Amino acid sequence: MDERVREHAAVLVDWSARVEAGDDVVLSVGPDAHELAVAVAEKLGERGANLLATYSSGEITRAYLRAHDGDFDENPAHELAVVENADVYLSLGGGRNTSATADVPGEQRRSYNEARADIRERRLGTRWVSTVHPTRSLAQQANMAYEEYQDFAYEAILQDWESLADEMAQLKEVLDAGSELRLVSRGTDLTMNIEGRTAVNSAASVAYDSHNLPSGEVFTAPDATEGEVTFDVPMTIRGESVRNVRLEFDDGEVVDYDAEQGGDVIDDILETDAGARRLGEVGIGMNRGIDRYTDNILFDEKMGETVHLALGRAYDACLPDGESGNESAVHVDLITDVSEESVLEVDGEVLQRNGVFRFEDGFDA
Amino acid sequence: MDERVREHAAVLVDWSARVEAGDDVVLSVGPDAHELAVAVAEKLGERGANLLATYSSGEITRAYLRAHDGDFDENPAHELAVVENADVYLSLGGGRNTSATADVPGEQRRSYNEARADIRERRLGTRWVSTVHPTRSLAQQANMAYEEYQDFAYEAILQDWESLADEMAQLKEVLDAGSELRLVSRGTDLTMNIEGRTAVNSAASVAYDSHNLPSGEVFTAPDATEGEVTFDVPMTIRGESVRNVRLEFDDGEVVDYDAEQGGDVIDDILETDAGARRLGEVGIGMNRGIDRYTDNILFDEKMGETVHLALGRAYDACLPDGESGNESAVHVDLITDVSEESVLEVDGEVLQRNGVFRFEDGFDA
Known part of the structure; x- marks a missing residue:
């Protein structure tokens, strides 16, 4: 072996x-x-x-x-x-x-x-x-x-998960303190409310409320989503190719969508239940050990310089004790590349530009 | 497929x-x-x-x-x-x-x-x-x-299980009415008490209290076993070859044993618990669709012109309602060929000689 x-x-x-x-x-x-x-x-x-x-x-x-x-x-x-x-x-x-x-x-x-x-x-x-x-x-x-x-x-x-956890703690701190998260990129201008939510430092251990191996992302549970977002990372969902999905949100709910490929799958997902039309997660990839897309969500969503959103179920770990977030029978992640022409802002302050965080070397304020 | x-x-x-x-x-x-x-x-x-x-x-x-x-x-x-x-x-x-x-x-x-x-x-x-x-x-x-x-x-x-069930019903009738079953063969002279026990017409269906597919045997739960028996059908048990096991019974319990090969496995089995030294089953193979030994108990024990005995657990289906038979953590079958130099008797009357039942053509009383 x-x-x-x-x-x-x-x-x-x-x-x-x-x-x-x-x-x-x-x-x-x-x-x-x-x-x-x-x-x-x-x-x-x-x-x-x-x-x-x-x-x-x-x-x-x-x-x-x-x-x-x-x-x-x-x-x-x-x-x-x-x-x-x-x-x-x-x-x-x-x-x-x-x-x-x-x-x-x-x-x-x-x-x-x-x-x-x-x-x-x-x-x-x-x-x-x-x-x-x-x-x-x-x-x-x-x-x-x-x-x-x-x-x-x-x-x-096979990473040094403890080190990566320390690195990700810096991002968690910013998200936990913030109220509004905004993502601007090609085909994307989206705002989400994250006030009172607790971000998960997803270090591939249940001790961090993290349940994927590999992991290497920080995620939270947004609501009141407004605007539009385009997911340019190609994926296979339920056995079918999905390309360039664009979702338009109003008052937290998907009100319009299109896709270059795989629109039927997106339609199936959105039709599951009411919760499937709302976001359960926004996640920011921080695993730079993953150096390419492999059409496998377990790896792709953790890749550095990407952001992903999930339609459907939220994880309780992100909610205040006793509260539960968006409920749905599905949790489907979609990914967008933020390495170029992209800005992530928290409460109007730039958190990341073109894939580089403000607490990293090479950050261009 | x-x-x-x-x-x-x-x-x-x-x-x-x-x-x-x-x-x-x-x-x-x-x-x-x-x-x-x-x-x-x-x-x-x-x-x-x-x-x-x-x-x-x-x-x-x-x-x-x-x-x-x-x-x-x-x-x-x-x-x-x-x-x-x-x-x-x-x-x-x-x-x-x-x-x-x-x-x-x-x-x-x-x-x-x-x-x-x-x-x-x-x-x-x-x-x-x-x-x-x-x-x-x-x-x-x-x-x-x-x-x-x-x-x-x-x-x-892929047999006509309903037909085989009808054929096997004749053997079940004899065993249900009988008190003492005796098997005489090469290296074998064994008597078992079967009074008050109900034989299972094992027709590969839970509707017949039969739990193997394929099946094709009639079995019951004996006790008070006396005498010796030699199992001449070669088998693999727990991954090891077992050949010519001889067991000697007194008052229902194994009091001596030897084996040409695989004695350690037999020893392991007998040491499991007290019930492992007593018989849980005597079964008579009636599936003539199985035409050779394949070193797989599921098939071998069903073959026509064979008899098998199991050390260990008895099946409740053979016992009167509310009574339970021999208990053990194991149920290990051993097989002997009765196609030659062999007689099965119930209460002193010949039931089968050299593999042929008395209700079959070619029976030599």
Whole structure:
């Protein structure tokens, strides 16, 4: 086994999920994430945690959803019971075809997701962490050779997370103190209210309210969004290519949209529920170890000199205690490049210009 | 997809497990059983059942067990909750190496099994069915080419189960009425008490208290076993070759044993608990569609002209209502060939001679 697989497992179990003896851990395994699952199982055994492995396959989901009449039972008891009784939920993504569910009708997917709201809610109440095992299918999606992709992925994952957390704390401080965040870029002039919200220093650990490995972003939960935004980073969403989506907001809600490619997917998402037309997240990428887009949200949204917005569900960690933010069955991120012709302002003061923060060298006030 | 995979899924879901709309189904998927899992998911979708897929990998189990200090938590809540809330539990076996757990110490395995007694108990309370997807690893274990093995497996699985059930009913009738079962063969002269026990007509369906696909045997739960028995069908148990095991019983309990090969495995099994030294099952193979040994208990024990005995746990279906039979954390089958120099008697009357039943053509009284 490549030693980096074991290092990945160690970061996931110890740094990210803070697994301890006696924890009931669900390990959700993608079809090609087997090797990482073996390394994680070893680490869980060492820690004295309890392991239940589940199998997460796009092909199984596709077959099931296409065959079902669409009248889904709400929150099936056996599946709900798993997450109700889990302390930790680790998702090891890694399939054989990133388009495995491309021909599942959007409405079928929506009904399925809506019927499972409590399961999703409970899962988000565990110490959950999502990561991916670098597979050939992800390499293909990134237009990269397999070994080249492995190097890329482990560069992003096997970081000094404590150092990066210190660096990101500076951005969190500015956002926590601010009231209005404004983003101006090509095809973009958007203002969002962030008053009273708490930004998450997403350092790839549940100890930082951060649930992705790799991570490396600071995000918060905006509302009252006004203006328009264009997402110029190409992505695949639900198996379909999405290019240059433009959203127009009024009073926090999407009132108009278009897309160069993938408009149907955006339409599907916006139709999920009322919350899907509002923002759940604004995130600012700070992981400069990620040096290119690979058409994988887990990596792309963390890249330095990018900003992403998510339609749908907000994370409770950003809200004052007891308050909950935007609710939705979906959380779909879209990304825009801010390395050129771009300004981020907080309460009228420039926070970042052309990708450089005001607390960094080379900042041009 | 080979059309036989879909036929296999249909038999499993409809004939074997009797899945209905609203059933909460656990689908336990082996690493190489993916294709069958996809076909089963499609069928479960059609039926309107609820699907939770779990991942069953010998390599994960090995890594976990070898790393753990051996002080296992009893019945972890998340895993117990799954089986407590499941209506149906379908195991799709199929790994990449039948020796995947060969180097897990027996004591570690025993402690793990003992700590999970309630989980096992609850799983046996569901409509559970075990089957296998024909894999290259199983073909190798059977000394067969892959396509040859697929033909063999589907021949055994895709049967007219209703006809076979009718045939087996004749044997069940004799066993249900009988008190003492005696088996005489090469190195074997064994008597067992079967009075008051109910034989299971194992027709590969929960409707017959039968939980294997393929099946094709009639079995009951004996006690007060006396005498000796030699198992001449070669097998692999827990990844190790076992040959010509001889067990000697007194007052229902194994008092002596030896083996040409695999004595350590037998020792491990017998040391599990008190119930592991007593018989949980005597089964008579009646599936003549299975035409050779393939070193896989699921098939071998069903073969016509064989008898098998299991050390360990008895199935409640064989006991009078409210009574439970032999209890143990294990249930390990061993097989003997009765096609030659062999007689099966019930209460002194010959039931089968040299593999031919008295209700069959060619029986030599």
